[in-house]
Amino acid sequence: MTSTTREQTPVTVEGEGLEVRTQDIGGGMSVMFMRAAAGTDLGPALKGLPDDLCQCPHWGFLAKGRVRIRTKDGEEMYESGQAFYWGPGHAPSMVEDTEFVDFSPTEKVNEVVSHVKAQMG
Template identity: 70%
Template sequence: MTSTTHDDTPVTIAGEGLEARTREMGGGMSVLWVRAAKGTDLGPALKGLPDDLCQCPHWGFLTKGRIKLRTAEGEETYEAGQLYYWPPGHAPEALEDSEFAEFCPTKELEEVIAHVKAQMT
């Protein structure tokens, strides 16, 4: 059995209103902890991916704030206290200071993290 806390999980992205921490949990899955300041829009950092959208699926829980999720089909808003599934093909934007925890396939998550980090430099 594997467990982790926010503070025990290594930071993989920091800057521009965004902090992401990731840890592989086994079974091909990783945990992703995210803190995003109000106004943080990942859309620009996702440019260059297919359809300019995140291609990693996410199963998560929004613990604080509100997130607007843009997809090819439109937009949806998520609020603190909601569990969610975001399929591949999305771009999140923090409408308020937000925090969330997610489980994601490790391979796809690592590809998106590497792309976002490259866009931020």
């Protein structure tokens, strides 16, 4: 069994009001701790992925803020205190200062994190 805290998890993306920490926790899954300032839109950093959207599924809990999730089918709003599932094909935009933790397949989340880092250059 593996456990970690936000502070123990390494920063994998940082800049422009965004901090992403990810760590493999075993079983083919990784944990992601994200903090993002109001107005942070990850859509531009996802350009170049299929449909210009994140293709990694995420299961998580929104601890603070509000997030608008854009998909090919429209938009949904998520608020503090909600557990969520964001399936493949989404782009988050932070409506308020936001903090969440999610769990995702390690291989998929690493692909997206690498892409986002390259886009943010």
